[in-house]
Amino acid sequence: MSADTSALRGAGVVVTGAGGGIGAALARRFASEGARVVVNDLDPVRTKAIAEEIGAVAVPGDASAVVDEAREALGGPGSIDVWCANAGLSSPGDAFADEDVWAAAWDVNVMAHVRAARALLPEWLERGSGRFVSTVSAAGLLTMIGAAPYSVSKHGAYAFAEWLSLTYRHRGLKVHAICPQGVRTDMLTAAGSAGELVLAPTAIEPEDVADALLDAIGADRFLVLPHPEVAGYYRNRATDPERWLGTMNHVQQAWETGAR
Secondary structure, three states: OOOOOHHHOOOEEEEOOOOOHHHHHHHHHHHHOOOEEEEOOOOHHHHHHHHHHHOOEEOOOOHHHOHHHHHHHHOOOOOOOEEEEOOOOOOOEOOOOOHHHHHHHHHHHHHHHHHHHHHHHHHHHHHOOEEEEEEOOHHHOOOOOOEHHHHHHHHHHHHHHHHHHHHHHHHOEEEEEEOOOOEOOHHHHHOHHHHHHHOHHHOEOHHHHHHHHHHHHHHOOOEEOOOOOHHHHHHHHHHOHHHHHHHHHHHHHHHHHHHO
C-alpha cells in the first residue's frame, strides 16, 4: 500500500538547490503531488528551466536569503508549508584544507538551514504545523573519505535537523533528514576517485531519493534512507566504533593506493 501524501496537494513547497540533481527531482515530485512549488538555485537559467518544466515559480538566489521572496511568490505570510533545505556544497579536502573551504562548507551545508529555520519557525509554531526537509547525506551519519569539510558540515546538518525534531515535534513541526549514499548527480562526479571507489558502485538516481522522501512523509518518519543498508552501517558505527574505524581506514588506504 502506497504512503498517503494527500496533505501535499495544494501545499506551498520551496526546494533550494533545485536546478538539477536531487533538488530538481524533489521539485518535480512535489509538483506531481499537486503542491505549489518554488524552485530555488544560484543558477537563474537552470532555476527558470525547471520551474517552467513543472509549472512552478522560479526564485533564483542564495538559499540562505530567499525565504521572504519565496513566501511572497507563494502568496504571502503563512504560505510556506514545506521547506526543502537541499542546496549543498561538495567540499573535498583534508584537515589542511583552506579556511575559506571550511567556512563555505559550514555556511552552505549548515548555516543556510539554520537561517531558513529562523525565518520559518515563528509562523509554523504559531499555527502548529510546518515541515522542514534537510538533505544531509550518509556522510552526515557515517563519513566520507577525502572530504573532511563535507563530512564535518554534513554531521552538523544532521545534528541540526535532529535538534529541530526533538525540540518542536510536539508543536507540530515535522522534520525529515535525507541521508543517501551515492546519487548520480554532478556532486558524485565532483567527488572524483573517492566517489568512484565508495559511492559509484551502489549509486541510485535522484528520483529514487524523491521516492524515499515521499514514503517518509507518508509514514511520518524522520530518517530517510534511500540506501537501506546505511542503517546497518550506522548501527555498526555506534556499537563497535573501533571495528568501524578500522574498516574505514582500510577503505582510506585502498583509495590512497589507487590514487598513486
